[in-house]
Amino acid sequence: MAVQQRATVEDVARLAGVSSKTVSRVFGNRDLVAPATVERVLDAAKRLRFRPNSLARTLRRGGGTDTIGFVMGELGNPFYYGIASGIEQEASRNGNALVVATTGDTPDGEERVVDALLAQRVGALLLVPVAADQSYLEGERHLGTPVIAIDRPARNLVADAIVLANRSGVFDATSRLLARGHRRVGYVCNPAAVKAQAERVQGYREAMAAYGIGGTSRWERLVDDPRAAPERIVADLLSSADPPTALITGNNRMTIGALRAMRGLGEDAPALIGFDDFDTADVLGVSVISHDPVELGRRAARLAIERIGDPLGFTQRIELPTRFIGRGSGERPPPKA
Amino acid sequence: MAVQQRATVEDVARLAGVSSKTVSRVFGNRDLVAPATVERVLDAAKRLRFRPNSLARTLRRGGGTDTIGFVMGELGNPFYYGIASGIEQEASRNGNALVVATTGDTPDGEERVVDALLAQRVGALLLVPVAADQSYLEGERHLGTPVIAIDRPARNLVADAIVLANRSGVFDATSRLLARGHRRVGYVCNPAAVKAQAERVQGYREAMAAYGIGGTSRWERLVDDPRAAPERIVADLLSSADPPTALITGNNRMTIGALRAMRGLGEDAPALIGFDDFDTADVLGVSVISHDPVELGRRAARLAIERIGDPLGFTQRIELPTRFIGRGSGERPPPKA
DNA sequence: CAAGTTCATGTCAACGCTGTCTTGTTATCG
């Protein structure tokens, strides 16, 4: 039982008694071949377990593959997976394969995996930028590989971008808490160094300022350490000298961390609104600033597919809306002082 | 601003004043080239934005790519993406790319995406089998593409398999409920047609039988309809003539559906143990039969990488353990009758 | 110092496929 050789068009051609070009036609423009010949070829192909080699086909045809590359920080986060899922849906609808690669949230990792994907000649590159600078991708668009940034714009690179309405979503949520009478409203996030978070913090501060509340930094915890436990960060804030009566968490991780930190606090628990919806938020009664990561992925993929046909169109920046979903935790009033 | 042409080894060679083979060597066995030449070549490559075409390389070298293909039902389920995450970790550690494809949980989808992956010459194929028959993959192993089944064994195909200890996990959980005094214990799952579920049901029935309880079908809901809402299925069982006092749910979806169905039942809610752990299970106090989908993926990927080197070794069947995690919901005693 | 060894680089063909062009065969029509 040795390893066998894979059959090629030549092998099939020989067995079917035709030329390799005819075999090629059968797997390409089948209607250019006489029906009887098609049958003979297919029969021979099946007998030899022939599978066309799409690498060779792509190489010959020139241009890129019909594969879409998606680069993200890490798997294991529902937000990223939602995006991946949306990309996959749209890609498979259109017959494109999806290659996923993770950067481990490091700039080096990003450049490494992006290089690998480009070496594989992906037809389009979707990425959640991590590095401080994507200028190494400059030129790819002109070489026929569209680049699309997701969740955060690319830096030093002209590229399409699909992002969320971060600022207005958090502004709105913060305003709701303020309207209920809260004044000491906190904002917690990690990582904090990405644009998306900067926008959310901005929305928070603007809402606070609109109510004449300054010096918000005492209620902010903008951490940037992937190893820091969300639960600790929140617990730390809640046990500070001047703890907030309401809290906004910057992503699903943080929200779940907050829930852990708040377990057993009963009536003393602060009001809570989380950015990102999650599976059991309804069961837990957690109010959220919701958005649709799957749609984010779908839109990005659709844009990518469009760009594969026309790499040089004007780049777009698409902003998807957020939606507040009240489930109780964000409607809790401040304790009567 | 027209689309430019991608540079090839020839272009770089011309600019650097060497032969194309030397350029090839610089990007392959760099130490066979004089340092000064390496520098000249790298400089020329950078100027031309040269990126080696790994399609051509793979074609020339023969054999498969270093890409691992993963075929699963859908990307929106934490169980699946846990597996994907594990595969990705192990693959990227080893320098393999990961292509993900979803079948939409249909047999046709499975064969279609598998064909596409094989046409792309993936180095190994990992799949969560959906179709009733994987014999169409027969021979791939001998053609150098190892196939590894995850979560469920492949049917009519000799292939490695990595599965969970489904039977014993559910047997153990059911026994715990029985030991606490429950007698009317229910089991709910959807989809029910896969081997993994059959094993879980078997574990449930065996535990019941060990306590001398027969006629369990009145407490079973083995649904096989992807569109059926989990919440409804559970609600239906709970409102039946002879409702169970304790419930085992066959996967995370079902568990969350049960939580929804049980909202507001207070003291009347049945005891609950879910198969699969999930993000907020600790916060919700849900007892689970836990296992590690990430590890499942890692093991599968490791096996795949091993098999790429040696496609014809004896196939293995690896069974990963489950672990009961008590968090309260599964420790609730039956109501005093 | 001739013969052998090492090292840096080059020449050429081929991986599997398909676009372009050519050839041969059969149907169509004034």
Add this chain to the structure above:
DNA sequence: CGATAACAAGACAGCGTTGACATGAACTTG
């Protein structure tokens, strides 16, 4: 019935890369 179109199939080259083999220069070594 000879000219012409329509169709089926083949010959050949080349996509970008690298393995096998060849070449020539510098360096050992007895």
